Every structure is written in C-alpha cells, then in structure tokens.
Amino acid sequence: MYRGLAGMFLLDDPEARASGLPKDYGVDDFPLIVQDKVINADGTLSEERLDEGRFFLGDTALVNGTRNPTLEVGTTRVRLRLLNASNARLFHIGFADGRTFHVVGGDVGLLPAPVPVTRVSLSPAERAEVVVAFSPGESVVLRGFGGVDEIDRGDFDLLTLTAARELAPSPALPDRLPSTPPIEVPADARVRRFALDGTDEINGLDFAMDRVDEVVPAGAREIWEVTASHYAHNFHIHEVAFRVLDIDGRQPPAWYQSHKDTVxxxxxxxARLAVEFGRFTDPTSPYMYHCHILRHEDKGMMGQFVIVEPGTESTVPRTLPTAAAHAHAASASASASDG
Incomplete structure (x- = not known):
C-alpha cells in the first residue's frame, strides 16, 4: 500500500444522483486519494523507515499518486471525494484561505443535510465527500493542516485548484440529502469492549488466524466501546456500518455523524459506537476488526468475528477449522487496503 496500491469505489444510487450534488466524474466530481511518503533526493520512494517506531509518517504528500498536483475547475461548485490512504498520518483537511465548504457524506453514505465546516479530520481509511464553491478566476490550495500530536504534525499542500475565467453554473446545494436513517440501538443492547493495547494487541491478544474472538447474531445492533490505551489508533470494522455515539463522553461534530466504518x-x-450487523450468516467465514494504522495491524492489532443465526451463538466453535483458517489467510493479509 505504501508503494501506491490504493483505489476507490464510487457508489451512487438514483436518489443520490438526483439530489442536486455535483455528479459528473472528472468534470465537477473528483476522487482525491491522499497519502504521505518519503521521497529520496533522486525521486525514488524511500522504504527505510517503514518498520521503525510506532507510526510511519512521510514528509511529502501525494494526491492520486501525484506530487504538487493542480486541478482546473470549470463549474461554480465541485464535489471532492476524499480518502486518506496513508499508513498512519492524520490529516486536518481544509483550504489555505480558510473558506467554508460543506460535508455531504462520510465513510458509508450521505449525511441527512450538508454541514458547513472549515476543516475535516481524516485518519487512515476514513472518507469524506465535500462540496466547495468557486468564483471565476480564483486559485486556492487544498491543504492538510498539522496538529500537536505525534500522528498529525506538519502542514502539507495537497492540491491547487484554479477556477476558469468563465464557470458553468452548478445547481444550488440541496437543503436535504437522501441518507439512511441513523443507527439506533435498543435499551438492552449488548455492549462489547475492546482495548487497543500498545501497538499490537486487542484485549491483551495478538491476532490469531484460527481464533474467533466474537460471535454476533445476524441483524444485531450493539454498542462497541473501543479504548486506545496508550497511543492514537483508528478502529475499522469489516461488514458493518456504525454511528459514533460519543468520544470520551462528547458527541462528535455533525459532519462525523454519518454512517461510518472507521473511527x-x-x-x-x-469511543462508543452503535454498530449494525448484516444478516448473512456463516460460522466459519469471519470478518475482521483492526487498527487501520498499518504498522499496528501488521504487528497483530486485529480480531475477527462471525455472524450466525440468532440463538445459536453459544454453539459456535471459537476455533476455526484448519481449512477455513488457511482460506482466510489471503483476505487477512490484504486487509490493509480494504478501507
């Protein structure tokens, strides 16, 4: 992944396409895959520090594999689909002139309504869809602003956007968006707790290919409490959508309340997450949860769960058959690029 293997699926339905959001790929709708790298003086990619320390942080930002990219804007509004595909870095993304833009979607779908912001913060695997307005002839830099933590230090110019002298008019930004209802959990919802310890364990355990850590009934809605014990982490769950209820007891900002799969x-x-599980059942084919900081995941900060018919949870073996464990190895080894 550090060598550039990162891509994006763009999923739209007829309602979303009819919502009035910019939707013409390459005209007013652009995917932006952001990664940080270390570039040697001769222009080659350095891999010397990949296995050092708790986090790998690069000193150069690439967007869609390009250094110092530019984009000519031809419409009064543009939709940018942002994906942080870095190994570890947290980007606080906004514009150099401090302008307001609108978040319209997150990891797993659209928000109920556009949310005005000046920054969005994305850790590895997190996504956000934003709409920004332009005036004829102006030029502005999209920037990854730094913070005060080890994982987000330093500012990066990501992309220079230059508006043409004549811009095609865009539809007004809609007041409401066709979103999925928020995930609600019952009063007696099961609570599962996960402690991300150091850089390689969840609940005191390294990942084991043949171990089932959690058994979940199909269609369940649960609360997962996830704690970063010592260092920053980002928690990603396969198969599900969730809503971030709170982080340290505080409700997240409105733009962070869409359906997500990474926090x-x-x-x-x-963080407390309201998690909704699917209805496909298979007691021998597990899904994974893990830290999406790649060094932590590679060191074993992963677990896995199976989804089973409700009422059969206590009968499911916690050890996978040998053949199933071996078959699962291929998907587990590639999990870093699932975001």
Whole structure:
C-alpha cells in the first residue's frame, strides 16, 4: 500500500444522483486519494523507515499518486471525494484561505443535510465527500493542516485548484440529502469492549488466524466501546456500518455523524459506537476488526468475528477449522487496503 496500491469505489444510487450534488466524474466530481511518503533526493520512494517506531509518517504528500498536483475547475461548485490512504498520518483537511465548504457524506453514505465546516479530520481509511464553491478566476490550495500530536504534525499542500475565467453554473446545494436513517440501538443492547493495547494487541491478544474472538447474531445492533490505551489508533470494522455515539463522553461534530466504518481514537480515549450487523450468516467465514494504522495491524492489532443465526451463538466453535483458517489467510493479509 505504501508503494501506491490504493483505489476507490464510487457508489451512487438514483436518489443520490438526483439530489442536486455535483455528479459528473472528472468534470465537477473528483476522487482525491491522499497519502504521505518519503521521497529520496533522486525521486525514488524511500522504504527505510517503514518498520521503525510506532507510526510511519512521510514528509511529502501525494494526491492520486501525484506530487504538487493542480486541478482546473470549470463549474461554480465541485464535489471532492476524499480518502486518506496513508499508513498512519492524520490529516486536518481544509483550504489555505480558510473558506467554508460543506460535508455531504462520510465513510458509508450521505449525511441527512450538508454541514458547513472549515476543516475535516481524516485518519487512515476514513472518507469524506465535500462540496466547495468557486468564483471565476480564483486559485486556492487544498491543504492538510498539522496538529500537536505525534500522528498529525506538519502542514502539507495537497492540491491547487484554479477556477476558469468563465464557470458553468452548478445547481444550488440541496437543503436535504437522501441518507439512511441513523443507527439506533435498543435499551438492552449488548455492549462489547475492546482495548487497543500498545501497538499490537486487542484485549491483551495478538491476532490469531484460527481464533474467533466474537460471535454476533445476524441483524444485531450493539454498542462497541473501543479504548486506545496508550497511543492514537483508528478502529475499522469489516461488514458493518456504525454511528459514533460519543468520544470520551462528547458527541462528535455533525459532519462525523454519518454512517461510518472507521473511527479515529486519540491516545487514551474511548469511543462508543452503535454498530449494525448484516444478516448473512456463516460460522466459519469471519470478518475482521483492526487498527487501520498499518504498522499496528501488521504487528497483530486485529480480531475477527462471525455472524450466525440468532440463538445459536453459544454453539459456535471459537476455533476455526484448519481449512477455513488457511482460506482466510489471503483476505487477512490484504486487509490493509480494504478501507
């Protein structure tokens, strides 16, 4: 993945396409895959520090594999689909002139309504869809702003956007968007707790290919409490959508309340997630949850769960058959690029 293997699926339905959001790929709708790298003086990619320390952080930002890219804007509004595909870095993304733009979607779908912001913070695997307005002839830099933590230090110019002298008019930004209802959990919802310890364990365990860590009934809605014990992490769950209820007891900002599958956890913080599981059942084909900081995941900060028929949870073996465990190895080894 560090060598550039990162891509994006763009999923739209007829309602979303009719919503009035910019939707013409390459005209007013652009995917932006952001990664940080270390580039040697001769222009080659350095891999010397990949296995050092708790996080790998590069000193150069690439967007869609390009250094210092530019984009000519031809419409009054543009939709940018942002994906942080870095190994570890957290980007606080906004514009150099501090302009307001609108978040319209997150990891797993659209928000109920556009949310005005000046920054969005994305850890590895997190996504956000934003709409920004332009005036004829102006030029502005999309920037990854730094913070005060180890994982987000330093500013990066990501992309220079230059508007043409004559812009085609875009539809007005809609007041409401065709979103999925928020995930609600019952009063007696099961609570599962996960402690991300150091850089390689969840609940005191390294990943084991043949171990089932959690058994979940199909269609369940649960609360997962996830704690970053010592260092920053970001928690990603396969198969599901979830809603971030709170982080350290505080409700997240409105733009962070869409359906998600990845949540950023500052060091020594706890997030509560309302998690909705699917209805396909298979007691021998597990899904994974893990930290999406790639060094942590590679060191074993992963677990896995199976989804089973409700009422059969206690009968499911916690050890996978040998053949199933071996078959699962291929998907587990590639999990870093699932975001």
């Amino acid at each position: 950023y956890l500052p060091a020594k913080s706890t």
